[in-house]
Amino acid sequence: MTCSKKTYFPITVLFAGFGACATLAQPAAPVTNPPPQWVSSAALGLTLTRGNSDTTTLSLGANTEKKWNANDLSLGADGLYGTTRVSGASSSKENADLLHGFVQYNRSFSDQFYAYGRVDGLHDGIADIQYRLTVSPGIGYYFVKEKNTDVSIEIGPGWVDEKLGHTYENYAVLRVAQKLHQTLSDRSRIWETLEWLPQVDKLNNYIANAEFGIEADLTKKKNLSLRVTLDDTYNNQPAPGRLQNDLKLITAIAYKF
Numbered sequence: 001m002t003c004s005k006k007t008y009f010p011i012t013v014l015f016a017g018f019g020a021c022a023t024l025a026q027p028a029a030p031v032t033n034p035p036p037q038w039v040s041s042a043a044l045g046l047t048l049t050r051g052n053s054d055t056t057t058l059s060l061g062a063n064t065e066k067k068w069n070a071n072d073l074s075l076g077a078d079g080l081y082g083t084t085r086v087s088g089a090s091s092s093k094e095n096a097d098l099l100h101g102f103v104q105y106n107r108s109f110s111d112q113f114y115a116y117g118r119v120d121g122l123h124d125g126i127a128d129i130q131y132r133l134t135v136s137p138g139i140g141y142y143f144v145k146e147k148n149t150d151v152s153i154e155i156g157p158g159w160v161d162e163k164l165g166h167t168y169e170n171y172a173v174l175r176v177a178q179k180l181h182q183t184l185s186d187r188s189r190i191w192e193t194l195e196w197l198p199q200v201d202k203l204n205n206y207i208a209n210a211e212f213g214i215e216a217d218l219t220k221k222k223n224l225s226l227r228v229t230l231d232d233t234y235n236n237q238p239a240p241g242r243l244q245n246d247l248k249l250i251t252a253i254a255y256k257f
Helices: none
Strands: 010-015 020-025 039-049 053-068 071-086 093-108 113-124 129-145 149-164 167-185 188-199 202-217 224-235 245-256
Touching (some): 053 245
Antiparallel strands (some): 010 020, 167 188, 188 202
């Protein structure tokens, strides 16, 4: 009688008295998945004009995200600062003074439903928003969740605390948001977010935010990309002497790490 060979280091023991053989195999090493990693990027944009007016505008942004099991944690910050000096003027004036940051945590209950908690902070000196803090928990739902496409909606209560000009305000809001991410090719992608924040007891006081972006990789390693973002913010009751709408088009180079 012969023993069949195994591919994983067999040890063959022959029992001569019974004319039989047995194969004892060494156990395979357990397979361990690598721990989840942070996926991060930083972006820099610069605009210069010289001549009848000297304009300098600098934009900075950074985002990071970590996913593990049913958890998703994302953080981000961005800023915009600019000055303008007209020919013949002795000093420059600010034309942009913005700082924004957020943190959001999602906990999935299924492939489509998740709970979230989000905190946003904003300062916009040109719009005379000294600060605005928005806190919102809620429920999210994925209408589409595929490898190259996801579309989701989020809804929940919220609280806004802000200082517009010299006036302090705080009030309850309803947050309704919609998000889309779409991969166009192996090296390009687009995204879009819409957000509506009406005051629950005064619906004609609301804030609406929108963002549209497109990004294309510039290198084979996909760690350097060109990013174009269009941001629009509408405040139905702005600070005194300020306009309701602010629109920003930002072009930047982003580095992923």
